[in-house]
Amino acid sequence: MTNLIILPILIPLFTGAILIFLNKRIIAQRVVATISSICSVIAAWLVIQKVRTEGVQSLNVSSWDAPFGITLVSDMFSALLVFTTSIVAFVCLLYSFKSIGQEHEKYYYYAVYNFLIVGVNGAFTTGDIFNLFVFFEVMLMSSYVLLVLGGTKIQLRESIKYLLVNVISSALFVIAVAYLYSVVGTLNMAHISSRIHEISINGMPGILTVIAVMFLIVFGLKGAIFPLYFWMPGSYYAPPAPVLALFGALLTKVGVYSITRTYTLFFYHDMETFGLLSILAILSIIFGVIGAIAYWDIKNIIIYNIIVAVGVILYGVSILNTTSITGAVYYLIHDMLIKAALFLLVGVVISITGTSNLKNISGLINRYPGLGWTFFIAALALAGIPPLSGFVGKLLIVQGGFEGESLIGAFIVLMSSLLVLFSVMKIFINGFWGKDRTYREEEEAPVKRLLIAPVILVVISALYGIGSESILPYISQAADTLLDPDIYINAVLKE
């Protein structure tokens, strides 16, 4: 089927439109959203299988041939991310049923939720740099609504900051695309890549280095790398747990994906930009870890861990050899799963205790052993304890770092694992051990039902780690396409 790769975008879009009609019928909304979410997962799985057997898939929308029309491209990297996104979206949806509240549900929560997924899947799938901007906007507009929905004081305050940061970075994005267009005269990403290759025989022209750095700023703002992560701890602190899980698992990863895509496809001629990326990645790790250790608020601890993970992944990308890229792809998927799981678990803890301040929480494991042990496993997976999923990715990234003779960076990644483990164990030791307490809102929290969603994610993440041997061929295929742009270019332009 020609249109297979657009289904993970089309299904949520269609669902979103239908859900607007159903805004007062909560049960109907839930049913429709669940069915469509399952369909998206299946469609994304079919895309992966097709890419596995037939190589990179491309679709020339509206029958305009590349590079003149808009092209959608699914290589293994984007197919895997779309699949992971669909799973995370499905699980967060399950969690929303029990936690988000009727006020949200009546005000188009599920519709906007689906539009967010349209934006994320679209950004992963598109093969056109301006279309990437469009999907970024779809994603951002939905995220504005999700962030502000509920209208508490902190949400309104943080929405303004978030809006301001993203409007500015979107403007920069368009400017960067315009610069790039004026140099290479095309917007199709495969075509851009081949043209940059043509003019970079004696090294990449200086203007392209400038554009590369501009893209780094734009995507770095979305992806929250050092020093552009300043907006994130505040903004991500505001929304309710399932929205926070979606943001933490997906939105920053879209930025990371875009950096990876543009740098490996366009700017691989100039290793200095990769050097810059490497330095920023390492600084992100260091500052993220400092934040994660310093805070006594469970939300903030996990939010700062996003910055660490972004740093680790981009460090893997910046080394640009087979091992490190494989590790980066592996770790990226791991991080999407485990961050969503952790944020949902934090949501469960907050629904029991009514606070996210670690100093007011203790002894949870006495009455909620299931919650405690799920959190424990998720924490180990985050830090990268074998055989859980964080281990393989970090191992490959560190190994790639040694191969690329970047010893300091590899050492910092290793050290960061230890401190990440410390930061989450701090939550475990202080929050789950110790004296049992009673909390005001405890009676109302449907803990067992809320736990279903994070448990699913933790199980998937554990299987992802244990079964890494059988998943590795997929990851390797993704890494091969990233390292050899010709595969991508030939699939799109069909030369």
Place this chain on the structure above:
Amino acid sequence: MRNTNNIILETAVKVLLFFIALYSVYIFTAGHYYPGGGFIGGLMTAGAIVLLLITYDIKTVVGILPVNFRILTAIGLLFAIGTSAGSLIFDAPFLTHAFGDVHLPILGDLSLHTATLFDLGVYFVVVGVTMTIIQTIGEDE
């Protein structure tokens, strides 16, 4: 609050409204081969309704046009997605549209496009979104 002293504006609007509305339909249908289309047509229609809003007040306008603009947006979205997804049935790439020349009595030779249906969706979305925004801001007073 209705300002009763705007006799000139009120009289003019009663006539002008129909011209603007008609012209927006013309702009919309001209869209495929000439400048125009669903977006600008929708904006113009929304402009006509806004003019009505300025002249009278929200209650009067709701009385004249009892339309839920959010639902209108959703209908428009369904139109646009539906026409684009129609190509899925024929296994053609997404958004591919079909067209043909038809001879109709009275109207003469016509070129009919499925793109018009897509544009109609855009038209509804633009009217719906613009009016939702303006009404939401207007109600705050």
